[in-house]
Every structure is written in structure tokens, then in C-alpha cells.
Amino acid sequence: DMKVTQMPRYLIKRMGENVLLECGQDMSHETMYWYRQDPGLGLQLIYISYDVDSNSEGDIPKGYRVSRKKREHFSLILDSAKTNQTSVYFCASSRGQNTLYFGAGTRLSVL
């Protein structure tokens, strides 16, 4: 069963706290992504990972970092979260430049 799993689904944090969003996929896809979705802005790429320890910045990487130590797992870290990082975060995976398979999303609120 092709699946991208995100944890947690909902998260409330205070400004300045650290945030860890986790993502797993069972399709052995080399490429994984972190997007954030905000009303009127669509899906903006934060980071892309082409394989283990092969990560590149997307369009809006500032304030975020990522970790990929296993092909099936990709983490997004917010060190000292800010209120403007309140958003819905989607993880996705793909085989090369093909269809993206998205996780269910994490709704993050930074108060």
C-alpha cells in the first residue's frame, strides 16, 4: 500500500519552542519534500531531499532545517518557532520527477 505518513497531525507550540515534524514513506522513493500551505499562496517548497543526506533548499528554507538519515524517513525541524510559521505542513515523496504523493499534513499553530 503506497503511503506517506506524517506525525503529528495537529500541534500547538509557543513561540521560541523547538518543533519536530516527522514523515515516513513505504514506497522506497528517493525524493522527499516538505511544503507549507498558506491561503492564497498555494504550496511552497521548504526543502527537498534527493536521498539520504542529500538535501537542498527550496523556495522558503529560512527558519527550517531537515534531516534524512534513512530513505524512508524525512524530518522537518523548526528551531525556536515563530508565529509566522503557523501553517499546514505537507510532506511528499516521488520517484524522480513524477507524481508527488502527499501525507495527510500537519497543522501547526505557533502562539
Add this chain to the structure above:
Amino acid sequence: GEQVEQLPSILRVQEGSSASINCTYENSASNYFPWYKQEPGENPKLIIDIRSNMERKQTQGLIVLLDKKAKRFSLHITDTQPGDSAMYFCAASGNSGTYQRFGTGTKLQVVP
């Protein structure tokens, strides 16, 4: 330029009529153009895609057209139903080293 422009942002159509969404891209090296549908509270899911070696593709009431010269592609939903109400996103990407960039989305409302 890597931007993908998508219009309209909101589209309201009568049930049974057609709906059209248009996107333009800047990077002439783009060769893959997927369309995703996102229902409220859900994740985006692929509904149809087209590659640059085609000009037209059709599947189950969906038609995509690609005009490489104008760097424009479009989604046409024929005989719209209430279940077609959702957000729709276009995207464009090229070969390795580039990644899918998304349009800002179209909220489609199909009214009885």
C-alpha cells in the same frame, strides 16, 4: 524564472457545465505538468498529468491541454458535479535538478 501562475483563484459553475483552469509557466525546460485536487482538510492528490511530448490528454471527464509555445497549460472539467468542488493546483517541473512548483490554486465551487 520558475513561477507558475494559475487563474482564476475562485471559480463558480453550475452543475453540469464545464470548468476551465489555466496555468502559465516561465521555465521553457519544464516537461511535466501535473494537476492535483485537494478536498477540504485533505491532502492534494494527482488527478491527471501531461508531459511535454503531448498536447492533449483526456481521462474520465478531465481534459488537459498543453501549449508549449505559449508556455500555457489548462485543465477542463466537463459535466461538473458537486463532488468536483475542491481546490485544484497545477504544477510544473523539468528534469533532475528542478522540482515541482505549484500554482496558487483554484477553488472550484459547483452549485446546483
